[in-house]
Amino acid sequence: MSRYFVEARNLAKRFSQPGSEPLTVFENVNFGIQKGEFVCIIGHSGCGKSTILNALAGLDQVSDGALIMAGKEIAGPSLERGVVFQNYSLMPWLSALDNVIFGVRARFPQWSKEKIRQHSLDYLHMVGLKGSEARKPSQLSGGMRQRVSIARAFATQPQLLLLDEPFGALDALTRGVIQDELIKVWGETQQTVFMITHDVDEAILLADRILLMTNGPQARIAEAVHIDLPRPRRRDQIIHHPAFYKIRNHLVDFLVNRSKALQGTAPEADGFPTEINPALDLALDALHPGKPSMSPSKESSHG
Amino acid sequence: MASTKLRAGLLSALILLVLLGVWEILCQAPTSNAAAADDEYAQLMGATSQEARVPPPSAVFMHAVSELSQPFYDAGPNDKGIGIQLAHSLYRVLTGYFLAALVAIPVGFVIGMSPLMYRALNPFIQILRPISPLAWMPLALFIIQDSEASAIFVIFICSIWPMLLNTAFGVAGVRRDWINVARTHELSPLRTALTVILPAALPTILTGMRISVGIAWLVIVAAEMLVGGTGIGYYVWNEWNNLDLASVIFSIVMIGVVGMLLDLMLGAVARLVSYQE
Numbered sequence A: 001m002s003r004y005f006v007e008a009r010n011l012a013k014r015f016s017q018p019g020s021e022p023l024t025v026f027e028n029v030n031f032g033i034q035k036g037e038f039v040c041i042i043g044h045s046g047c048g049k050s051t052i053l054n055a056l057a058g059l060d061q062v063s064d065g066a067l068i069m070a071g072k073e074i075a076g077p078s079l080e081r082g083v084v085f086q087n088y089s090l091m092p093w094l095s096a097l098d099n100v101i102f103g104v105r106a107r108f109p110q111w112s113k114e115k116i117r118q119h120s121l122d123y124l125h126m127v128g129l130k131g132s133e134a135r136k137p138s139q140l141s142g143g144m145r146q147r148v149s150i151a152r153a154f155a156t157q158p159q160l161l162l163l164d165e166p167f168g169a170l171d172a173l174t175r176g177v178i179q180d181e182l183i184k185v186w187g188e189t190q191q192t193v194f195m196i197t198h199d200v201d202e203a204i205l206l207a208d209r210i211l212l213m214t215n216g217p218q219a220r221i222a223e224a225v226h227i228d229l230p231r232p233r234r235r236d237q238i239i240h241h242p243a244f245y246k247i248r249n250h251l252v253d254f255l256v257n258r259s260k261a262l263q264g265t266a267p268e269a270d271g272f273p274t275e276i277n278p279a280l281d282l283a284l285d286a287l288h289p290g291k292p293s294m295s296p297s298k299e300s301s302h303g
Numbered sequence B: 001m002a003s004t005k006l007r008a009g010l011l012s013a014l015i016l017l018v019l020l021g022v023w024e025i026l027c028q029a030p031t032s033n034a035a036a037a038d039d040e041y042a043q044l045m046g047a048t049s050q051e052a053r054v055p056p057p058s059a060v061f062m063h064a065v066s067e068l069s070q071p072f073y074d075a076g077p078n079d080k081g082i083g084i085q086l087a088h089s090l091y092r093v094l095t096g097y098f099l100a101a102l103v104a105i106p107v108g109f110v111i112g113m114s115p116l117m118y119r120a121l122n123p124f125i126q127i128l129r130p131i132s133p134l135a136w137m138p139l140a141l142f143i144i145q146d147s148e149a150s151a152i153f154v155i156f157i158c159s160i161w162p163m164l165l166n167t168a169f170g171v172a173g174v175r176r177d178w179i180n181v182a183r184t185h186e187l188s189p190l191r192t193a194l195t196v197i198l199p200a201a202l203p204t205i206l207t208g209m210r211i212s213v214g215i216a217w218l219v220i221v222a223a224e225m226l227v228g229g230t231g232i233g234y235y236v237w238n239e240w241n242n243l244d245l246a247s248v249i250f251s252i253v254m255i256g257v258v259g260m261l262l263d264l265m266l267g268a269v270a271r272l273v274s275y276q277e
């Protein structure tokens, strides 16, 4: 038995190019997600994050390797994997409520009409959309649309929730509010979540673990950073946590320096990313002031 | 806004009044004085030359009032009310039109969803589409052996193309994201077609249906002039043979009014199914 609920083994994506070698977007991609874990993935655009997420959703295929969830290989789309797309993907001819009902009815066809409606209403209210049930997506702001989309995904209660830069198109203030909604809903449901983001602070706020991807082509997931900050987290409080800036600096340093330096380098022997725990390092530093940290962040940060 | 609407309405009324006034003046029956020189000639031509003059709007209006006061009278094969004639035409148009929709929308769906079917059927469509619907008439009369059914067939063949092409276009253009939502929710192909693709494509389909009904109403007049018997097209032609120009003008106006009503109805349906992204 695998120790992970979701596991990616040696994924690669290649595109054949007329007249030259095939283009390898990423290869040797290995990672695991535990049940109930919130995992974020960060990497520069074009390294293949959406491709990996779409492969997890069953909407796209990788050229090599396997994706396994709950012991079974992912072969196509399934109600067990809910997706929140960056552009919301709501049906513009349905009201906010009917968009959620659309998902719930597909997921629980045996339920009565009234039960489906009530369940959908509950989730719509959970994301703070009381009073906007009857409005069409075109009558909602971008933030409200994304909340409907999140409500639809959570209401279908999939085993794995996939979010592709869900807040990428929102302004910073709206993003903050919806991140709070997401934390709340996730806290109530304990879903397993895999989310793409390009926002370091967002990833620290939400994730249990952050996967860091090197630049493409020939990208891979080089590091898995554990975020051992206490929950429930609040954006105004976590910045005061002693480990916050250590984590943040580590992530920024990866994106600025190591994502490029590690591009195309060979992975670890087992192919899995290096596990890093900045908060633990910090605690160990405090215990043994003389000892160097396990984390590679210090050595390579000014290379 | 409201004042623009009001002013446009007033302007329309003014233009109408001017046009009718000019028409009225130009088409006055000649006074005996002016006609004196032609007197002899007129006598030679007989009384009909006076009747064949284009009637002024007042005469058309009087005729319209008398026709519309009993639109459904039926006094033998060549003397029926305008309502009965229009009803016959509408029956043919709607029958042919709905039969065409029944074929065009499902076939358009298939073409829109399958690039293979699109490529396979496209040559047929490209050749059949530019054929004037009336060109089918002799063949239809010979094969179907019935003038009523032939007229319906001609309406069928002319209304099918806009609906077919618009359906295919609308279905092919449904956003990939919505299809992906259907896929991640494991909807069956039929459920996907009915709950995602159809509502997404309906506005485009309705545009096609609106174009079709307009063409069908244009074609029915010509078709009925050819097959005869009943219908507004036949009626116009018959009144022309009778040299009753007031009736001809009155029917022309009625054809316009009915055509506009058909378009308004489909426009209302189109608004119902339209959505804003």
Ligand SMILES: Nc1ncnc2c1ncn2[C@@H]1O[C@H](COP(=O)(O)OP(=O)(O)O)[C@@H](O)[C@H]1O
Binding pocket: A015, A023, A025, A043, A044, A045, A046, A047, A048, A049, A050, A051, A052, A216
């Ligand atoms: N048909 C294609 N042919 C060649 N390259 C492609 C094709 N489709 C996508 N790619 C490449 O795949 C890479 C990964 O894309 P994507 O998964 O969207 O990256 P990300 O989400 O990380 O920005 C991109 O660099 C893109 O250029």
Ligand SMILES: [Mg+2]
Binding pocket: A049, A050
């Ligand atoms: Mg992407």
